[in-house]
Each structure stands twice: as C-alpha cells, then as structure tokens.
Amino acid sequence: MADSHDTPSPPRRRRSDARRSIDAILNATRIVLSQRPDANMEDIAAAAGVTRQTVYAHFPSRDALVAALVEVAAAEYTALLDDADLDTAPPVVALTRFLGAGWRFLDRYPLVQNAAAAGIPRPENDPHDVVPPRLERLIRRGQRAGDFDASVPAGWLTAAVFGLQHTAAAQIGNGSLTAQEAEDLCLEGTLRLCGAVVRPAG
Structure with missing residues (x-):
C-alpha cells in the first residue's frame, strides 16, 4: 500500500x-x-x-515578465473604464469618472510614467489605441446633449484632456503637486476646457 x-x-x-x-x-x-x-x-x-x-x-525572461505585467495592467485599466459607464452616465459625470479611473490606474501602476526606463513594451491591446476613442465618443455625446462646448472639435478636446492629465501626473512626479491637488486641478481644467454645463440635480 x-x-x-x-x-x-x-x-x-x-x-x-x-x-x-x-x-x-x-x-x-x-x-x-x-x-x-x-x-x-x-x-x-x-x-x-x-x-x-x-x-x-x-x-x-525579464522581458516576458514585464510583458505579462503590461497585459494585466491594460486589462485592469479597461475594466476601470467599463465600470465607469462612460456611454450611459450623464456626460459630465462620465467625464469625471473617466479621469478618476485614470488616476486610480496611475496610482496602482506609476511605472507607466517611466515606461522607457523600465523597458515596458506596448501591450497587445494597448490603452493608447482604445482609450482615446472612448473619450472622444463621450465628448461627442456631451456635445450633442449640450453639456459640452460643441464649437471645439471633439478630437482636439480629447488630445487636450490627455495632455492635462499627463501634465498633472508629471507634476506629482516632480513634487510640484500632491496627488489630490493634481487630480482636483485636472478635473477643474478639463471641465473648463470642455465648456461643461453642470446641470442641477432633480
């Protein structure tokens, strides 16, 4: 036995x-x-x-390990955006959630701010390819609803919003702003940039 x-x-x-x-x-x-x-x-x-x-x-190999981490990170970012209901929530609310998802992602994966130094490759489903169209779709929806300024091209606003967030993240990195200060200023700047109309509740 x-x-x-x-x-x-x-x-x-x-x-x-x-x-x-x-x-x-x-x-x-x-x-x-x-x-x-x-x-x-x-x-x-x-x-x-x-x-x-x-x-x-x-x-x-280290490259294989980093590539696996990048794929996990990309999937997590996509899940955060899916949970934000970007296509159904009121446009201003959706835009606020979009930015919030980005900050949560960067807080968990700050290494993406220094991707070149860490030797981080582009993932197969790169957020740089799939996220901007989602934001642009949200902005267009807000423009049609009258919640965002329709006189400015949605594509330009999309690029500008990402520029604001990247600048805010860089200022966190160099110690110019705390994470909360950067998040608050980025949200305020984004809403102003898009000409957001905040509608009263009820």
Whole structure:
C-alpha cells in the first residue's frame, strides 16, 4: 500500500499554487519596477518571496515578465473604464469618472510614467489605441446633449484632456503637486476646457 505522504498533489491544487505564485510575482514586479525601473529578476523574486528559479519557471525572461505585467495592467485599466459607464452616465459625470479611473490606474501602476526606463513594451491591446476613442465618443455625446462646448472639435478636446492629465501626473512626479491637488486641478481644467454645463440635480 502506497504511503499517503507519497500521494501527488491534485492538479487543481497545483494550479492554485501556481496561480498564487504568478500573482505574487506580478504584484512584486509592479511595485519593484515603480521604485527601481532597472530592477532584475533576483530583485523581483526577493520582493515576491520566491526563489529566482520560481520566477523563471513561470516567466522565461525579464522581458516576458514585464510583458505579462503590461497585459494585466491594460486589462485592469479597461475594466476601470467599463465600470465607469462612460456611454450611459450623464456626460459630465462620465467625464469625471473617466479621469478618476485614470488616476486610480496611475496610482496602482506609476511605472507607466517611466515606461522607457523600465523597458515596458506596448501591450497587445494597448490603452493608447482604445482609450482615446472612448473619450472622444463621450465628448461627442456631451456635445450633442449640450453639456459640452460643441464649437471645439471633439478630437482636439480629447488630445487636450490627455495632455492635462499627463501634465498633472508629471507634476506629482516632480513634487510640484500632491496627488489630490493634481487630480482636483485636472478635473477643474478639463471641465473648463470642455465648456461643461453642470446641470442641477432633480
């Protein structure tokens, strides 16, 4: 009769253990690269509480690990925007939620502000490709509803809103503004830029 201690772990448990390791490694990568863009696999393994061999068992190279993190980040950003109901909420509310989603994303993934230094590649479903059209669609909807200034092209407003947010994020990075100051100023500037009409409730 086989010793019960020699019984292999069920496949489901092994998959669960592997998933936990992968999640821990990706989370450590997110944190470590935000602080030290040049961190290596050994640094990441130490932060994740696993061996370097474990990291390599799931990700054959640093590039593969970073690429996996980028895909996770892109999916999270998309989910944040989906939850914001950009196509159904009142335009001013939707625009405020859009900016809020961006700030939550940047707070969780500050490394995207220093993407070149961290060697971060473009993901397959790059937010730079899918997010601007969503914002432009929102602005056009607001213009049709009379909530935004329709005399300014929606495409220009879209680019300008992203410019405001990038500038605000940069000022957080250099210490000119706190995160809350930057978020408040960016929202105020965006609403002014779009000529937003805030309608009374009720």
